[in-house]
Structures are given as C-alpha cells and as structure tokens.
Amino acid sequence: MCDQCDYGTLLRSVGLSDTPRRELVLGTIGNHQGVLRPSEILEKVRRRISINRVTLYRILDLLVQKKLVQRLSAGDRTFRYGLAGTSRHPDHAHFHCVHCGLMECLDPASIPLDLRQSQHPQLMKIERMEVRLDGLCQTCRSHPDV
Amino acid sequence: MCDQCDYGTLLRSVGLSDTPRRELVLGTIGNHQGVLRPSEILEKVRRRISINRVTLYRILDLLVQKKLVQRLSAGDRTFRYGLAGTSRHPDHAHFHCVHCGLMECLDPASIPLDLRQSQHPQLMKIERMEVRLDGLCQTCRSHPDV
DNA sequence: GAAGAAATGCAACTCAGTTGCATTTACTTC
C-alpha cells in the first residue's frame, strides 16, 4: 500500500526485532494493494526466502497483535490480511468478490468507518469495526461464464 | 427474532418443502435473538429431534441460498446464522464479543446499512453489506478475570 | 565462545465444513 514505509523500522517501533521473514511478510502485505490470504502471502514470500507455513501464521499473529496488520473476514473460511489503519492509511471498508474471492480496499472516503457516528448502547466496549461489501468484481461481472 | 413467523409457510414460499428438520432449524434461528453458530443450532435442534451434522449444514446452505437466512462472519473461524433481512426485520449490523464469542444484533436504526448511501465506483456489482463491531460485551467487560 | 533467549522448522493434531455414496422418506402414477 505504501512504498515509502520502512518495514524494518515499523517492526522495531512496536518492539519486534526485524528478522528477514517478518520484514518480508510485512512488506508483502504492505506493498500489495488489497488484502491477502495466508496462502498468497506464503507464495510471495517464498519467492524470496524459504519459510515454514507455521512461521507465517505466527508472524501474522504477532503483526495483528501489535496492530501493524489487521485480520479481515471475507465471508469465506480464510482470513485476509492488510496493513492496519494509520493516519496515513485510514481504515476503510473492503469489497469481496463472491465469485473469484478477490478482496480489495475501498476508498476510505466512500464509506467512512467512524465509530463516533454510531450511537449503539455503550454497554459494550467497541474496539473496531469491519465493513465488507460482497458482490461481483468488474472482471467476474463481464465474464459470467468462468 | 419473531414468534409470529410461520416457518413452514416461509419455507414453502421459497419453494422448499417443509420437513421437520428444516422447520426446526429455521425456527431455532428465527426465535433466537442474536445469531448462532452451527454447533449451537445443532444442540438446540437435537433437543427436539435427531439430526445429523451434515444435514444441518445442508439445510443451512439451502436457507442461505433461498435468502431466508444470512451467513455472517464473526471474525473467527465459525460462521453465524441469523434470519435474513426483510421489511419486517431490516438488515442491521452485529456486535461480536472477542472474548466470549457472543454475537448479537444491533438496533437497525443505530447503524443503517443502506447501500445507496455509499458512493463506491459502480464497476462492481454490490449484493450485500456486512457490518460488524468487535469489542467486549457487557458481561466480559465487568468480569475481566474470566 | 558459552549460556540463555528468541525465532524458526517439523510433525501431528484440531475443528469446521464438505463429498460421495448408502439408506430412508415422501411423492407420483398406475
């Protein structure tokens, strides 16, 4: 999402040492527009370095826990991972193609995810909000045969 | 969600025969406030009738396909099922407690899910929208020890 | 460079959901 981000610095800024694998995982997520499944991240990272499946899951957990990365539900059984919202990359809704599984980010301005807007009963403590639009992407829409 | 609903009629209205299992599954979902995991539905239905796990999944798929029921992501690895939105039960956002897994419906008025509001590029075809708030429910909030 | 801690790898496991096929139940048609 951002080539100006220095992922090593980002890792250290949250108290994680920047190992080659962590940096590559975070960079893969960060430099991709849209969000990725673990299998896709694995494939991309493995073009550069060997990495075990379990290590990837552990790194993803760490990055989510440190709030560098957010885990999203696509409505299917596989999580997607994308950079967490920051002042430079504000939080935003996602579009999910129910046909091909593509999941992409929507313009933050189009559907503002501002928790202050919602007047839910304050009995529970809200930590985050996830908005997903399901439908058909441009490609699947124009090739209904696939 | 609604005791006035006649689930047998509802099933037939979408072209499904109303078998005892289907009616019980739909009734279990419909009469519960909030949304349910398959395991919870299984447990409740089994108090009344014997049913196989696979049969439940197949019935759930059918009900979702016929748009009587909607499948929701809780952000964990298990789907939740609730009555689909109708004019009488409008679509609404859900709250998910990240501690105990409880998932409940929010007042439709509090976060209106009106697709017409969002000005996303019309290149893709949007079919539905899912909004989930994650946080701590009242109970987990007041018993942080559990 | 030795000791301890952190990171990674490997094998086996779990859990939700799915598939293929057998069996039962319901629905015609005679």
Place this chain on the structure above:
DNA sequence: GAAGTAAATGCAACTGAGTTGCATTTCTTC
C-alpha cells in the same frame, strides 16, 4: 395400495486452514 422415482437424511471419510508441542537454529549478551 404397490411400484417406481425423486427428495431428504445419514454415515464415513476427507479437506483445508489454522494450532500445538517440541526440536533445532539463530541471535544476544556477557
């Protein structure tokens, strides 16, 4: 009401994503 067909359900085995426990490697710090 029996025979034949289709629909619904059951059962066992499988799949795929993610997890766990423990061994091995790599990094720190003295």
